[in-house]
Amino acid sequence: MTSAVALLLTILTCLLLLCLVYICVLIYSRLTQPKADQIHDHTYLIIYASQSGHAENYAKHTAEQLQQAGEHCVCINIQDLTADQLKQAQQTLWFVSTYGEGDAPDSAQRFQHQLSQQTLDLSHQTFAILAFGDRRYRNFCAFGQRVQTWLNQQQAQPAFNLVCVDQLVNADLTAWHTQLSQFTQTELKHTATEKVWIDIHLKSRSLLNAGSQGTGLYFLSFQVAQQVEWHAGDIIEIQCANSNQALKSFVNEQSHLNATHLEALRFKNLKNAPNYVLQTTEQSTKQSIESWINHLIDLPIREYSIANIPTHGTLDLIVRQEIGNQGLGLGSGLLTQDLQVDETLRASIRHNPSFHLKMQDTPCIFIGNGSGLAGLMAHLQQRQVWGYQQNWLIFGERQQQYDAICNAELSTLEDAGYLPQLDRVYSRDGQAQSYVQDVIIAKSTQLKNWVEQGATLYICGSLHGMAQGVEQALIEVLGVEGLAQLKQQQRYKRDVY
Ligand SMILES: Cc1cc2nc3c(=O)[nH]c(=O)nc-3n(C[C@H](O)[C@H](O)[C@H](O)COP(=O)(O)O)c2cc1C
Incomplete structure (x- = not known):
């Protein structure tokens, strides 16, 4: 057999195999789709x-x-x-x-x-x-x-x-x-x-953007039990809790509270909580301390995108400090300030299938800003584990000098060939403001090429400004119909807030 015939046979076999895979996918989707x-x-x-x-x-x-x-x-x-x-x-x-x-x-x-x-x-x-x-x-x-x-x-x-x-x-x-x-x-x-609650223990916390014009952005690493599983794109729900310090000052005057009561108060909103002693002056109207605690309002749950995959052995988060009239926000204050290393939080993993990756070697374009890098990092790590190299990250922040977060991790991915396209843009460097949506416009030909090759887009970060701007830019580049098609084909996935 000549080498030309052998080559032809190999090509034919590959084509046959591709056809078979296609037919299997078609049959599977018909079977799983209810008629x-x-x-x-x-x-x-x-x-x-x-x-x-x-x-x-x-x-x-x-x-x-x-x-x-x-x-x-x-x-x-x-x-x-x-x-x-x-x-x-x-x-x-x-x-x-x-x-x-x-x-x-x-x-x-x-x-x-x-x-x-x-x-x-x-x-x-x-x-x-x-x-x-x-x-x-x-x-x-x-x-x-x-x-x-x-x-x-x-x-x-x-x-x-x-x-x-x-x-x-x-x-x-x-x-x-x-x-x-x-x-x-x-x-x-x-x-x-009913949530499955797990305990997570803070192992380390570091400030990612010292000197930034923006509020603090922190990287937190938690230790979790080995059997805890999640997928890239999933969310962790954190039960807000009172710090030991806050609990101590609350119960300072209330000698009737014992250690069990203290634990029960950990997840209760102590701001404006009715005072137990004042309410119960008459012996006959005294409630039990337990029922008084039960009537206190629970502290809320806060949600964060998980910034890594389970094989890394920790559960990582990237958390932006939210500062309101009353100071640091409940969730971000707890995570970035009150919680001490080795202390424990109660958390629950929520699956977020609409932001999961597909296990297929087609290109992915990841777009985000600020703490949105969390969800995108988890995706990049997973794609590396799967061996999928066609990844493009477009990421925006304010100033290169202070806000080039996770540079080392991204460089490692670049060096290993898992991030052939990386566009970091900064909106407050020099005169020309540049946002992720500007990259979409400036690199529209390349973006269209990737989309034609079957790329899925993942957008993670703030809705206002970033995600809305990205949507407008995509409409400009792909047209209303083009973007609608991506959505229909589940190739436009967002985790924005
Ligand atoms: C970025 C964002 C925008 C939202 N906009 C609205 C809104 O306009 N009106 C509303 O009632 N809820 C809004 N919500 C709240 C969601 O509807 C709510 O969190 C809901 O539980 C989400 O359900 P899902 O996880 O099934 O999407 C918004 C939530 C997010 C994160």
Whole structure:
């Protein structure tokens, strides 16, 4: 056999193999995608639209519970929802969050721009909506409300009124569970809120941007138990806690509190807490100390992107100090100042599937600013472990002299060939202000090339300024339709705040 024939045979074999892989992927996606004919009269079609995983978690937990109770359920991401599935379903349960400024999550773009522009006869359908949001935003649960309006216009019947959940508070979720249990005639447990708490111990903390015009940016490394697992892109929820010092000064005057009470007060908001002694002057009206503690408000939970992958043996965070009228913010104050090395925090890992990497060797463009480098570093580390080299990082800060954070780590990735493209831009160096969105415009040809090669974009950092500017620049370079396509194909992923 001549070498030319051998070469031809090798090429043909490779092509054949590629075709086989393609067919397998096609069959797999057909099998995993629920078809309209799998939806019959008694099916609950559960649809979720989630940006950072809450709505998705609740949808999946509800589906599990209904299935355990013997009900037939189909649970799908809104991006895969079709008009046929909707027309077929007699009962739909929607779990949807609101993002940006009253916007739908990225995964709901196709629903917004195509499906919900259609007129469907859904008069046979009963629906219920659990809308996730936060009252501190002007457009509270706006997307949930838009879904409700559209379903009403299609003549679907509400099983009960839209339930809006403000920052996952229990009272709102209980209202939903009670009504859903009645509607489905199934006793649904409130399990989705139960978190798996782990203890994390601070091992080291360092200031990354000494001298910066911005507020302090800290790198924290925690020791965790070996079996704790997470994926690049996941989030850690930290239970805010009182420092030993704060607890000591609170209980200074209250000799009736023992060590157990002190521990129970660790997670309670002690600011403006009603005084136990003053409330209980009469013996007959005395509450127990335990019930007094139980009535105190819990301190909130704060969320941070995890900055590394588990194989590194620690759990790392990059935390920006938030400074308000009353000084350092609760979460950032605890993490960057009050918590001492070797002290322990209570935390819970939250999976954030909409910001996960795909295990495939296609290019990735990572864009971010400030503490957003956390989520992007975890991705770069994971891509290195997988051996995927086509990575482009566009990262913005203020001044090169003070804000070139994680330079050593990024140089190591560059030297090892895992960061062939690195654009660090600074907005306050010299006259010309430069932001990450300017790089997108300046390198538009290259960006289009990467996108044509199948690149996925990951954006992590601040919504205002950075993420909004990036979106505008991408529209300029790829067009509205081009960006919409990326969103539909799950190639535009954001963890912005
Ligand atoms: C950047 C950002 C923007 C948000 N915008 C809104 C908003 O306009 N209206 C609202 O009610 N909630 C808003 N929220 C709150 C989310 O809806 C809320 O955190 C919800 O639980 C997220 O659910 P998910 O994890 O399923 O996406 C926003 C949250 C973030 C991080």
